[in-house]
Structure formats: structure tokens, C-alpha cells
Amino acid sequence: MLIKKIIFTSMFATMIAAPAWAQEVAAFATTNDLVVVNNTDEDSTAVINNGACSSKLPNGVGVSHRRTTNHIPGNIVDIACLANRTRCTADVYMTNNCSGPIVAKVIFDTKKGIQDVQPSDQNKYKFTGETNTFVSQIDYK
Structure with missing residues (x-):
């Protein structure tokens, strides 16, 4: 007792x-899981709200490997977006360590999902993310 x-x-x-x-x-x-469908031959990572690189997340969940679908758990997204839940901004890199140029900016609301996808390297990649879903996709053009 x-x-x-x-x-x-x-x-x-x-x-x-x-x-x-x-x-x-x-x-x-x-928050729902964030799903990244990476249909390229390159890994991708992101810096969320000017924080650390997603590659630092445990168990490799922050790296969307080439030719795979990556499910980032909602609780991880919640913590990463704690500073700004309604306009959480992910700067996307096509490397496994957030190096190189930012190729897109994905803005999402932790309750509603993706709000905007702003590609910055429109010559090579095609980024899609249907508004109010938690699914983002990367393809070659």
C-alpha cells in the first residue's frame, strides 16, 4: 500500500x-499524421518554423526517403508547430539533412491541414498538397 x-x-x-x-x-x-509522398530519387527534409532540421527527429521520421510515403506522427507535428499552430511553415529541402536550397514552402494548420504550397524550384519539382488535407506529394515535373 x-x-x-x-x-x-x-x-x-x-x-x-x-x-x-x-x-x-x-x-x-x-493533429493528424502528416503524410509526405516522395516520388523522386532524392530524400527530403524540412525545417519547421525556423527550428531544427527534421532529420534530427527520432527513428528517422523526419526524413522522407526517395520513392516512399512517410507518415510523420501527429504528436511530432504538434510539437514542431507549437509556436504557430494555424500557420505552421515548413521549408522543404531535397536532401537528407536540410542542406542546399529551399525547394518549397508548405504552410499548414495543425487542425485543418495544408493551406498553401509555394514551390521555389519550379524547373525540377512539382509539389502538390490539397487544401485542408494532411497529404503532400513531391514529383519531378
């Missing part, structure tokens, strides 16, 4: 002491 009381007290204290942002993420973690 004493052990149960200690465990309960510890869990309660941890919950109270958790940073406000962690509690906010837990309360609002309703």
Missing part, C-alpha cells in the same frame, strides 16, 4: 511540475 501511495504521489507531482508547453501539447494533441 505504501508503494502505491509513493507511486501515485510521484506521478501527481510530476504532472503538476510538467512544463506548461508539455501540458498544452497533451491537451491539444489532435
Whole structure:
């Protein structure tokens, strides 16, 4: 009984002491998975809201490998977009480490999905993302 009381007290204290942002993420973690369909022969990564490169995410979820479909979990998207949930901006790179030129900017709302896709290298790639979905696609032109 004493052990149960200690465990309960510890869990309660941890919950109270958790940073406000962690509690906010837990309360609002309703974002769908972000799906990136990469139909090119190059890996792609992104920098979201001027943060770190997506390649730094655990288990490789931040790299959309060539010729694959990548599902980025909603809870990861929630954390990455914490600073701006309604206009979360992803600068897309066609490398596995966010180097080289930005080839597109994808703007999305964590509740509604993609709002805009702005390609910057229109000679080589075609970016699509239907408004209010969580699916983005990269193809060659």
C-alpha cells in the first residue's frame, strides 16, 4: 500500500511540475499524421518554423526517403508547430539533412491541414498538397 501511495504521489507531482508547453501539447494533441509522398530519387527534409532540421527527429521520421510515403506522427507535428499552430511553415529541402536550397514552402494548420504550397524550384519539382488535407506529394515535373 505504501508503494502505491509513493507511486501515485510521484506521478501527481510530476504532472503538476510538467512544463506548461508539455501540458498544452497533451491537451491539444489532435493533429493528424502528416503524410509526405516522395516520388523522386532524392530524400527530403524540412525545417519547421525556423527550428531544427527534421532529420534530427527520432527513428528517422523526419526524413522522407526517395520513392516512399512517410507518415510523420501527429504528436511530432504538434510539437514542431507549437509556436504557430494555424500557420505552421515548413521549408522543404531535397536532401537528407536540410542542406542546399529551399525547394518549397508548405504552410499548414495543425487542425485543418495544408493551406498553401509555394514551390521555389519550379524547373525540377512539382509539389502538390490539397487544401485542408494532411497529404503532400513531391514529383519531378
